Amino acid sequence: MITLEGDKLHFRFPEVHADATCTIEFQRTLRIPDDGKAYPLPPGLGSFPLRHLDDFAPRVPARWSERGGVIMPMHQAEAMWLNFGHGGWGAEDGYPFAVKIAAGKINAVTGEAWANHLNRDPQDYVVLPKQPWLDGYCVAKGFIRQFVAMPLGEGYSAEEQLTGAGEHGGVQLVVYPMKAERWREILRQREAARRRPLGMFSGAPRYSASTEPMAPAAMDMSLAPGGRMKQEIYDDDYGLDAWDLRHASRCFVTIANSLAWLAIAGERPPTLPPSAADYAKAGLPWFDYYGGDAKALDGAAKLAALKSVAKLGQEKGASPLPENEPVTGERVIELGKRATKPVREMPALATKPLSSPS
Amino acid sequence: MTHFGEYVRTCRERLRAADPRFSVRQVAARIDVEPAYLSKVERGEVAPPSEATTVKLAAELGEDPDMLLALAGKVSSDLQEIIKKRPRLFADLIRALKAAPDKAVLRLVREVRDGNW
The missing domain is CATH 1.10.260.40 (lambda repressor-like DNA-binding domains)
Structure with missing residues (x-):
C-alpha cells in the first residue's frame, strides 16, 4: 500500500514483512548548467509539495484523474531529484526494494517503454537502500542527465524524443519488496556477524482555489534530459530471484506546471531555486557520493542518444534554459557509505536565502 | 524509563x-x-x-x-493537538484498534489510488 505523509510517498508491504517500508520524495534542487561539463551532485532544497490527485478532480483534466496517484508542481526548466528512504533503519540496514522509475513512461535507467515487471538484462530498476538518490537519466556509466521539467508538447522530454508523442508526462514508479525469506536470511547473517569477535559487523496564507475547471494541455509537464552530472546507478547484486514479484505498488506522479498550481491546489508553488551560478558564488557545497565497491551500471544507448534541453533548444532557435552559464570552482563535499544515510542539503537552508530568479 | x-x-x-x-x-x-x-x-x-x-x-x-x-512515555505535540480537537472520537478509535493487527490499522490510512495508465 502507498500512503502520502508529509510530502512523502510511503510504500508499505505488511503482508510481506513488517520491516518492508520505504519512502520516496521529490527534492527541489538547482538546475545544473547544460553545457557539456559533468557537474557534482547539487543540494536538496526541500521537498516538492505532493497531493492526492483525487482531491482536485473537478479542476484537472479527466485523463489525469483516470491515472490516479499524486500531483506536484514544477516550474518550467526546474530540476528535481528522487530521494529514497526507509523507516527506522540506517542507510546500510534497510529492507531492500527494487524500484522502477520512468518519466513519460520512459524508463530512466534503460530508455525503454514502461513495463510493470522487472528486467535484469539490462537491469531496468534501482536497488534500495544501496541507491540513495536518482537525479536523472542514466546516459553513461557513472553519469546521468539531470531531470528538468519542460511542458509536454514542446518536444524536449525524453518521451517525446523517443516516441514522437507527448502523451503521458509525469513520473511513474513501481516498487517491489525483497522476498521475506531472503530478508530473514540477511538478518540472520547480520546477527551472526555481530556475534563474531573483533567487531566485524558492518551493517540511515492559504489561497482559495478557483472553482473553474483547469484543463489546458500546456499545464502537463514532463521530464527532459538536462545537464550532465556524476552519479552512479548501482547493479543489483541480489539478483532477480530476491524480489517478491507477487507484491508491487505503483504510482503515477502527475507534474503540473507551477503556473497552474494555485488554480488547481489553492496554494502557491514553491519559489524557484537559486541559479547554479549564484549558489556556487555563495561558496555553498555540492556533493560527490562514493558507493564503496558497488558496481555501477552502464548507461543506456537510447538515453545517451537523447538531445539535452539546451542542445535541442539551440536547434529550434530557442533559449529554453535561463541562466545556463557554466559554473566553475564548485566546493564539493564527499559523501560516502555510512551507517546512516548521508545528508545532501544546503546548510542553514532556512536562514540564508539566496536571490532567486522570478 | x-x-x-x-x-x-x-x-x-x-x-x-x-x-x-x-x-x-x-x-x-x-x-x-x-x-x-x-x-x-x-x-x-x-x-x-x-x-x-x-x-x-x-x-x-x-x-x-x-x-x-x-x-519515552510521550506523545508528540502535533498528535496531541489532533487528539485535543476530537478527544472522544480518537480515544474510542485507539481503544477499538488496540488488538487489531498492523495490517488492519494500516487499512484505515488513506491510500494513494492507482488508476489506469
Whole structure:
C-alpha cells in the first residue's frame, strides 16, 4: 500500500514483512548548467509539495484523474531529484526494494517503454537502500542527465524524443519488496556477524482555489534530459530471484506546471531555486557520493542518444534554459557509505536565502 | 524509563560498530546535550529528554520519532493537538484498534489510488 505523509510517498508491504517500508520524495534542487561539463551532485532544497490527485478532480483534466496517484508542481526548466528512504533503519540496514522509475513512461535507467515487471538484462530498476538518490537519466556509466521539467508538447522530454508523442508526462514508479525469506536470511547473517569477535559487523496564507475547471494541455509537464552530472546507478547484486514479484505498488506522479498550481491546489508553488551560478558564488557545497565497491551500471544507448534541453533548444532557435552559464570552482563535499544515510542539503537552508530568479 | 535508555544505547552502539561518529560524545554534540547527560539517559539514571531532543535523537539514530517518543512515555505535540480537537472520537478509535493487527490499522490510512495508465 502507498500512503502520502508529509510530502512523502510511503510504500508499505505488511503482508510481506513488517520491516518492508520505504519512502520516496521529490527534492527541489538547482538546475545544473547544460553545457557539456559533468557537474557534482547539487543540494536538496526541500521537498516538492505532493497531493492526492483525487482531491482536485473537478479542476484537472479527466485523463489525469483516470491515472490516479499524486500531483506536484514544477516550474518550467526546474530540476528535481528522487530521494529514497526507509523507516527506522540506517542507510546500510534497510529492507531492500527494487524500484522502477520512468518519466513519460520512459524508463530512466534503460530508455525503454514502461513495463510493470522487472528486467535484469539490462537491469531496468534501482536497488534500495544501496541507491540513495536518482537525479536523472542514466546516459553513461557513472553519469546521468539531470531531470528538468519542460511542458509536454514542446518536444524536449525524453518521451517525446523517443516516441514522437507527448502523451503521458509525469513520473511513474513501481516498487517491489525483497522476498521475506531472503530478508530473514540477511538478518540472520547480520546477527551472526555481530556475534563474531573483533567487531566485524558492518551493517540511515492559504489561497482559495478557483472553482473553474483547469484543463489546458500546456499545464502537463514532463521530464527532459538536462545537464550532465556524476552519479552512479548501482547493479543489483541480489539478483532477480530476491524480489517478491507477487507484491508491487505503483504510482503515477502527475507534474503540473507551477503556473497552474494555485488554480488547481489553492496554494502557491514553491519559489524557484537559486541559479547554479549564484549558489556556487555563495561558496555553498555540492556533493560527490562514493558507493564503496558497488558496481555501477552502464548507461543506456537510447538515453545517451537523447538531445539535452539546451542542445535541442539551440536547434529550434530557442533559449529554453535561463541562466545556463557554466559554473566553475564548485566546493564539493564527499559523501560516502555510512551507517546512516548521508545528508545532501544546503546548510542553514532556512536562514540564508539566496536571490532567486522570478 | 529504562526501556528508552536501553533502546537508545542499543541503536547507537549498533551504528557505532560501523561508524565511530556514533560515540556518546559525538552524538551528544550533534543533538546539543552534554555527553554525561546522554550517558545517564542511556543508563536510565535520568528521565528521557524533552520532545525536541528526543526528535533530534531519533533523526540522528535513523529511528522513527513517534516510536522513540512513545518509548519515552510521550506523545508528540502535533498528535496531541489532533487528539485535543476530537478527544472522544480518537480515544474510542485507539481503544477499538488496540488488538487489531498492523495490517488492519494500516487499512484505515488513506491510500494513494492507482488508476489506469
